[in-house]
Amino acid sequence: MPTQKLTVAEIQSLYEKHAPALAAYACCCGLDFASAEDVVQQVFVKFLRPGDPAPRSPLAYAYRSVRNASMNLRRDRRHEIELPESETWLVRTSGKPEEALALQQVLRELPPEQQETVFLRIWSGMTLQEIADATATPLNTVASRYRYALEKLRVLLK
């Protein structure tokens, strides 16, 4: 359901807070970091278009848009040769870069809904209720997705 249009300042604030997590999410969907940045930029520039109404939950909309754009881009580039995964889109102040690469690899193995839930919960800092509201999904479903995602990550990270 569209709501009142966001101002440029609000969009910039939303970008500064969530763009890194969104770019990481795009990388998780299979893009290289530069393309992920481009996709996130495009999604936020779309918010600024005068004709388009603002989505009910801009953040959930941004995650869905990033996912769709990433999938489309990957489909368009399916004939290109993929380089081996060596780029990190998650960073850790203490620890080895290999750990980040391992976590990235594991996150990619989650279904898109579980990936989205983990990103919104861990790196966008939303509560499960906020995720449920943002994604228009029942709270129980969101909680299940998150629980399944953590279980899978726990097994894969062992």
Next chain:
Amino acid sequence: MINNHDPLERYLSEFQPRPVRKLVVPPQPVTPWLRRLAAAAVLVLATGISVWLANHRNTSAPKIAIAQPQSTAPVPPFKELGALALSKLAIENSSAFDSYLLNQSRYVLPNPQGEQSTLRILVAQ
């Protein structure tokens, strides 16, 4: 970012997404009300120019003198009189006879092909 007791969540939150470049805000397009205002201004300007041009043409165009047909005296209907009547008219009223001849000359053209036509006589002389 989150504060919970699950070791896995704590582990995940130790990682941070890589920073991204700043959002490049494209220049905002002209607002719709400004566009409407510009369209109205153009319309008013175009109408004004066309009205001014129309008036200017009317005032500066040279007036064409239309030749009015000169009023002529009403020509009385021609009534042909016989030789006897003409002779009588010439004797009794010479002015009426003159006006009759003048009137007749308006209707009867000289015949140059006749035996006694004026042109033949003039040529012969």
